[in-house]
Amino acid sequence: MNVKAPGAPHLAAKPRMWSFAAGSVALDRKHSVRIAMIGGGYVGLVSGACFADLGVEVAVVEVDPAKLAALADGRIPIYEPGLDRLVADNVAAGRLTFGNDLAAAVAGVDAVFIAVGTPTRRGDGHADVSYVNAAAEQVAKALTGYAVVVTKSTVPVGTGRRIEEIMRRARPDGEFDVASNPEFLREGSAIGDFMRPDRVVIGTDSERAREVLRRIYRPLYLIEAPILFTSLETAELTKYAANSFLAMKVTFINEMADLCERVGADVHDVARGIGLDGRIGRKFLHPGPGFGGSCFPKDTLALMRIAQDWGAPSRLVEATVAVNDARKSGMAARVIAAAGGSIHGKTVAVLGLTFKPETDDMRDAPSVPIVSRLAEQGAAIRAFDPVGMTHAKDMLPDGVTFCADAYDAVTGADVLVLVTEWNEFRALAPARLRELMRGTLVMDLRNVFDPAAMAAAGLEYHGIGRGAGRAG
Ligand SMILES: NC(=O)c1ccc[n+]([C@@H]2O[C@H](COP(=O)([O-])OP(=O)(O)OC[C@H]3O[C@@H](n4cnc5c(N)ncnc54)[C@H](O)[C@@H]3O)[C@@H](O)[C@H]2O)c1
Numbered sequence: 001m002n003v004k005a006p007g008a009p010h011l012a013a014k015p016r017m018w019s020f021a022a023g024s025v026a027l028d029r030k031h032s033v034r035i036a037m038i039g040g041g042y043v044g045l046v047s048g049a050c051f052a053d054l055g056v057e058v059a060v061v062e063v064d065p066a067k068l069a070a071l072a073d074g075r076i077p078i079y080e081p082g083l084d085r086l087v088a089d090n091v092a093a094g095r096l097t098f099g100n101d102l103a104a105a106v107a108g109v110d111a112v113f114i115a116v117g118t119p120t121r122r123g124d125g126h127a128d129v130s131y132v133n134a135a136a137e138q139v140a141k142a143l144t145g146y147a148v149v150v151t152k153s154t155v156p157v158g159t160g161r162r163i164e165e166i167m168r169r170a171r172p173d174g175e176f177d178v179a180s181n182p183e184f185l186r187e188g189s190a191i192g193d194f195m196r197p198d199r200v201v202i203g204t205d206s207e208r209a210r211e212v213l214r215r216i217y218r219p220l221y222l223i224e225a226p227i228l229f230t231s232l233e234t235a236e237l238t239k240y241a242a243n244s245f246l247a248m249k250v251t252f253i254n255e256m257a258d259l260c261e262r263v264g265a266d267v268h269d270v271a272r273g274i275g276l277d278g279r280i281g282r283k284f285l286h287p288g289p290g291f292g293g294s295c296f297p298k299d300t301l302a303l304m305r306i307a308q309d310w311g312a313p314s315r316l317v318e319a320t321v322a323v324n325d326a327r328k329s330g331m332a333a334r335v336i337a338a339a340g341g342s343i344h345g346k347t348v349a350v351l352g353l354t355f356k357p358e359t360d361d362m363r364d365a366p367s368v369p370i371v372s373r374l375a376e377q378g379a380a381i382r383a384f385d386p387v388g389m390t391h392a393k394d395m396l397p398d399g400v401t402f403c404a405d406a407y408d409a410v411t412g413a414d415v416l417v418l419v420t421e422w423n424e425f426r427a428l429a430p431a432r433l434r435e436l437m438r439g440t441l442v443m444d445l446r447n448v449f450d451p452a453a454m455a456a457a458g459l460e461y462h463g464i465g466r467g468a469g470r471a472g
Pocket residue numbers: 003004005006007008038039040041042043044061062063064067115116117118131134135152153154155183184185186187294295
C-alpha cells in the first residue's frame with residue numbers, strides 16, 4: 001500500500017492483518033455479516049469497534065504504522081472514553097482485527113466502509129476527497145465478490161457518483177454498489193452516539209445495498225433507531241446540513257452573548273428562554289470562544305463551497321464561517337483588553353487546550369489562535385489539558401510551558417484563561433487559585449466558574465455574555 005494519509009506519509013511495512021485475540025471464540029462465519037473499515041481514526045476505530053460489538057465481523061484497515069503499533073500493543077491511539085474496553089472485548093471475541101492489508105480485509109466482505117479523512121483542501125476550502133478516492137480505487141481492485149462500498153467519511157455531494165466511476169474504471173467487471181452512510185457521532189460520547197443514534201442515514205439507489213445495510217444495522221433497528229433511506233446525494237448533503245445548522249446555532253448564541261454584554265443581559269437565561277421552545281431546542285446554545293474541532297470548521301467551509309459551486313450560495317453558512325473565524329481570532333484581544341491593553345511580560349495560565357472536553361483532538365481548537373496570539377504579544381504561557389497535551393505540543397508555539405495540573409499552571413500567573421470546559425476545572429477552588437496566582441484576572445471563556453465565588457475570593461472575573469458592569 002502506498003496511499004498517502006494524514007499522519008502516515010509512507011507505509012513501508014509489509015501488508016498484513018493481525019488478530020490480537022487472546023482466545024478467539026469460534027465465529028459462525030456462515031451467518032455473521034463481515035465488513036472492512038478503511039481508516040482507523042476517530043470514526044473508523046469507534047464505528048468498527050461498535051459494529052463488532054453488534055455482532056459484525058470487522059477488519060479495520062489503517063495505514064498509519066504508529067496507530068497500528070499502538071493497537072498491536074493493546075493501546076488505543078486516540079482518547080475516547082470507553083473505547084479501550086470495547087476494542088479489547090471485541091478483539092478477544094475474535095470479531096475485530098486491525099492491519100494494513102486492504103486486499104486481505106476486503107476479500108469476501110459484505111460491505112466496505114470508507115472512514116478516511118476529508119480535511120479542508122489547501123487554498124480553496126473544498127473538502128479534500130483524495131484519500132476517499134484512493135481508498136475506493138484500492139477497494140475496487142481488491143473485491144472478490146459483491147460488496148457495498150459505503151462512504152462513512154463526510155464527503156461533498158456527488159462523491160458517491162464519482163466513486164462509482166472510479167471503481168468501475170478500476171474494475172469494469174466488479175460487482176458492487178455504492179452507498180452513503182454519514183456518521184453523526186461526537187468525539188467524547190462517540191460510543192453512546194453510535195449505539196443509540198438519533199438516526200441512521202443511508203443513501204443508495206440499490207435495493208441490494210439497502211438489504212446489506214439493513215442487516216448490518218439490524219441491532220439498531222431493533223432498538224427503534226430511525227433509519228432513513230435516501231438517495232446518495234441526499235445522504236451526502238444531510239451530513240453537511242446537520243453540522244452547518246449546529247455550527248450556526250453555536251454562532252448565533254455567541255453573537256447573542258456579545259449583545260448580552262452590551263445590554264446587561266445574561267446569555268444563559270436567554271439560551272434557556274429560547275431553548276425551552278421545542279421548535280428551537282436547548283442543545284448547542286452554550287456561548288464560548290467559537291467552534292473548533294475536526295468537523296464544524298471544515299464542514300461549514302465545504303458546504304459553503306458546495307453551495308457556491310451549484311449556484312445556490314448559502315449566505316447563512318457563509319456568515320457562520322466568517323463570524324466564527326473572527327470570534328476565534330478575536331478572543332486573544334479580549335484577554336489583552338481585560339489585562340489593561342498589554343499582555344507583554346505577563347504570565348498567562350491556559351486551562352484546556354482540546355477543542356472540547358473528553359477528547360484529545362486538537363484540530364482547529366480555539367486554544368491554538370488564543371495561545372499563539374498571546375505568546376506573540378509577549379506573554380509567557382503556562383498550559384494544562386487533561387489529555388490533549390501530547391497533540392498540543394505539535395500545534396502550539398515553542399516556549400509554552402506544559403504543566404502537571406491546573407493548580408501548577410496557575411502558579412505565578414497574572415491571568416487565568418479557561419478555554420476548554422473539562423469537568424475537573426469546575427471543581428477548582430477560587431481561594432486556592434487566588435493564593436497561587438500572582439495576578440487576579442480570570443477569563444472564563446466557557447462560563448464554568450461561579451462569578452460570585454470568584455469575586456468573593458478576590459478574583460476579577462470575566463465570563464461570556466453575562467452582562468456588562470456586573471460580576472461576570
Ligand atoms: N471525528 C469526528 O468526530 C467525525 C464525526 C463524524 C464524521 N466524521 C468524518 O469522518 C471522516 C474521518 O474522520 P476522523 O476524525 O476519523 O479522521 P482521522 O484523521 O482521525 O482518521 C482517518 C484515518 O484514515 C487513515 N487512512 C487514510 N487513508 C487510508 C487508506 N487508504 N487506508 C487505510 N487508512 C487510511 C488515516 O491514517 C487516519 O488514521 C471525515 O470525513 C470526518 O469528517 C468525523
